[in-house]
Amino acid sequence: MFGTGGYPETVDPAACRAAYALVAAWLAASTPELLETRRRQAELFFRRIGITFAVYGDPDADERLIPFDIIPRILSSAEWALVEEGLKQRVAALNAFCADVYGSREILRAGLVPEDLILANPQFAIGQVGFRPAGDVWVHIAGIDLVRTGPGEFMVLEDNARTPSGVSYMLENREVMLRLVPELITGETGEGGVRPVETYPEQLYASLRSVAPPGCRGEPTLALLTPGLHNSAYYEHSFLADKMGIELVEGSDLFVHDDVLFMRTTAGPARIDVLYRRVDDAFLDPLVFRPDTVLGVPGLVRACHAGNLTLANAIGTGVADDKAIYSYMPEIVRFYTGRDPILPNVPTWRCREPDALAEVLDRLPELVVKEVDGSGGYGMLVGPHATAAEIEAFRAKLKAAPAKFIAQPTLALSTCPTLTDSGIAPRHVDLRPFILTGAGGSTVLPGGLTRVAMRAGSLVVNSSQGGGTKDTWVLGPRDSAGGPG
Amino acid sequence: MLSRNAANLFWLGRYVERADYLCRLLGATVRLAALPATHGGAGTAWEAALKSASAADAFGATGRPITDGEVARFLAVDPGNASSIRCCLEHARTNARALRTALTAETWEAINSAWIEVQRFGTTVAEPITLMRLVETVKQSLLAFDGAAHRNQLRESTYWFMRLGTSLERADNTARLLDQKYHILLPRTEPVGGSLDYFQWTTLLRTVSALTAYRWVYRDAIKPWLVADLLILKKPMPRSLAACYEDTVFYLDRLALDRGRQGPANRLAVAGLKRLEAETIDTLFQGGLHEFLLGFIADNNALGDAIAEQHLF
Known part of the structure; x- marks a missing residue:
């Protein structure tokens, strides 16, 4: 299994195999x-x-490249139809969940x-209780990580x-x-061809505009708020602002006056109505969250609550994507959509539950254990890859604060052919599709x-841990790019 | 436009212009240093280069001897010299990166490439040939940057702020270069010196890429007062003080159109241009060239401050 x-x-x-055959022919024809x-x-x-992206804690790698693999990953239109439907359902549930926990709390x-998992959750934003964002959209931009078995x-x-x-x-x-293989992408690659993704910035703009x-x-x-040049995703922030034709602002460019947000321009203050913020909740407003933040703006939250500003995503959505909540997502999806989840969860043990904890401690060497509020592949245990000493050290951490952890089986992730130092070889992959939600859906x-995962056998795909990326081809009729939400 | 972006663009223009000036200065110095000692020679040539870059004090503080290798390293690639070509490109690139959204992809790629290219040379330049290669490479990258900006940038505040930085820095560089050499730029009443001075004048002209231009404009042997005339008063000469101020006034006018009103910076720039237009080379020498240049540099700095204040940097 590993x-x-x-x-x-x-x-x-078949459709997918045909496309892979074209790629294989290209690879075979290339020395x-x-x-x-x-x-x-x-x-x-x-x-x-x-x-480039920055790796925190690595002074030599302020601007490192993510390894890029030139062999694309291909998904057929039928496979994608399932994924697409499942993702819409999932995001609908996430939005409904946010609206509910900050509203009438029916799920409780x-x-x-x-x-306690919600009300005592550090991601629960007490100030958002009773707040209704424009269009009732909380999660405007979602990225759902999928694996395949x-x-x-x-x-x-x-x-x-x-x-x-x-x-x-x-x-x-x-x-x-x-640029590298235009003929494969623009040609008849299978089922019509490779569906375009470059409409994303337009769709994002339309989506944000719809929730003024x-x-x-x-x-x-509209404006995009970035923590600044040294943030690991700064490139992305500038890229998106550029493609949408909106200002890329930092906290120091902004101020709030009479509950209205303004940016400082050469022609004087200019009002902002929708702020796509790429700054975490805790740093957004020193009057409400961390008082020492310089990344945010005093008064931002009041501007929101006064109905003068839409923040995307809304404050407090972290309560929905918390790893502790994750294990309840199947119930959450059923509760709000009335249907079984189209995309299931990975089986998960909640270490906060004594029975689950006992089983996890028993099977530690074969499981993956994660911190409920961790991210980026930091602070996790991959049992089959850990030494006995690492496992024992983790066991102690787990026993000391079981509620902080969840455990999952080590999955046999699907593989894709990848160009490695020793030729083309299978490597494990995952997928993060992006879902935009506006007033219209x-x-x-x-x-x-x-x-x-660029290393043979490795399951860790995080870029901060040396993972790489591939182009993802969804096959289908090219005009089916999908309209803005 | 965001005030922070305006400041970044202005400084991007300044750093790029300064890197370009240093490239030309180093190129001219290598030529001068190659002459026999009686015509100038290595030691004095490199010392003069430090002065022309306004870097003599900073270099002195390092305690290193004035040799070709040391000075070339200091001016070209020393990460410890905030005004080296390498550091100028790094600053330029950092400013550009902070305002990616205001630049076209090609303009950004050009300045990013310049920074990538200069890093390849490391932090020493062992041989003159390496130095020349560096100078040529950087000059090419900066031409690409200028070309990309000229061809593709929207003619709006973004572009005007960047160009404004260029014209202001250019005027500063020319004025400082002339001030280092004012003692060889003599009025026509003085007897002209020997071949030593001749090579100093040609080097000065080369530093601002004006040797051929001189011949076209004057069709005359190189005379020191005409060198001064060319670099201070001749508007067709793109690095002359008058040309720089004509540009500065133009860019400030464009910005004023964009924002709908003129301000103190516009008035200062126009006054500066009028002063230059009223001068002749004879009046300049009568009043004292050194005094004139010192006054010009101070006024130019004051204009820089006024621009920042007017546009809320």
Whole structure:
């Protein structure tokens, strides 16, 4: 079940196999030297346009490249139809859940989720109780991490409902592939061709525009709030602001006057109606959250509550994508949508429950254990890859604070062919599709960010842990890009 | 436009112009240093280069001897010298990165490439040939940057702020270069010196890429007062003080159109241009070239401050 095992995606439905065959022909026609040249061209392209990310705690890597694999990952239209429907359902449930826990709390009255898990959750924003955001949308931009274990078997590994990142890599990966192998992408690759993803910025703009606050008069002004140059996702922030044609602002560019948000411009203050913020809740407003923050703006939350500003995503959505809540998502989906989840969860033990804890402690060497509020692959235990000493150290941590952890079986993640130092070999992959929600509903971009574990047998795909990315091809009629939400 | 972006664009223009000036200065110095000692020679050439870069004090503080290798390293690639070509490009690139949204992809790629290229040279330049390669490479990258900006940037505040930084920095560089050499720029009443001075004048002209231009404008042997005339008063010469001020006034006018009103910076720039237009080379020498240049540099700095204040940097 581990190591080089895992479902190989190249054996998928006929449409997909045909597309992979074209890719295989291209690879076969290219010498290893040529492939290496292509790989280096791709890398040079990324450096020139400045796509880099920072690795925290590594002083030499202020601007590092994410390894890019030139072999695309291909999904058929039938597979995608399932994923798309499942994602819309999931996001609908996440939005309904936020509206409910900050509203009438029916799910608590129904006893489906333990009260303390929500009300005592550090991500629960008490100030949002009773607040209704424009269009009742809380999670405008979601990134749902999926893994795959077999044909048609996609599972949700993690929900990202706060400030999910990675969409710029998805767009630039496609851009690179268009430069490297234009004939494969623009040609008849199967089922019509590779569906375009480059409409994302327009869809994002339309989606954000649709949730202008009640206090907005006329055409809304949008801006993107970044923590600044040294944030690991700064490139993405500037990329998206640029593609949408909106200002990229920092906290120091902004001020609130009479509950209205303004940015400082060369022509004087200019009003902002919708702020796509890529700053975490805790740093948004020193009057409400951390008083020492310089990344946010005093008065931002009041501007929101006064109906003069829409924040995307809304404050407090972290309560919905918390890893402790994750294990309740099947119940949550059923509660709000009245249907079984189309995309199941990965089986999860809640270590807060004594029975589950006992079983987890028993089977530690074969499980993956995560902190409920951790991210980026930090602070987790991958049992089959850990030494005995590491397992024992983790066991102590787990016993000391079981409520802080969840455990999952080590999955046989699907694999895709990947260009490695020793030729083309299967590597484990996951997928982060992006879902936009506006006043008119949700849109799923046909594609997503495929992350690949570059080391043989490794299951850790996080870029901060040396994971790479691939272009993701969803096959289907090209005009089916989907309208803005 | 965000005030922070306006400031970043203005400084991007300044740093790029300064890196370009240093490239030309180093190129001219390598040529001068290659002459026999009786015509100038290595030691004095590199010392003069430090002065022309306004870097003599900073270099002195390092305690290193004035040799070709040391000075070239200091001016070209020293990460410890905030005004080296390398550091100028790093600052320029950091400013550009902070305002990615205000630049076209090509303009950004050009300045990013310049920074990537200069890093390849490391932090020493062992041979003159390496230095020349660096100078040529950086000059090419900066031409690409200028070209991308010229061809593709929208003609709006973004572009005007960047160009404004360029014209202001350019005027400062030319004025400082002239001030280092004012003692060889003599009025026509003085007897002209020997071949030593001749090479100093040609080096000065080369530093601002004006040697050929000189011949076209004057069709005359190189005379020191005409060198001064060319670099201070001749508007067709793009690095002359008059040309820089004509540009500065133009860019400030464009910005005023964009925001709907003129301000103190516009008035200061126009006054500066009028002063230059009223001068002749004879009046300049009568009043004292050194005094004139010192006054100009101070006024130019004051204009920089007024621009920042007017546009809420």
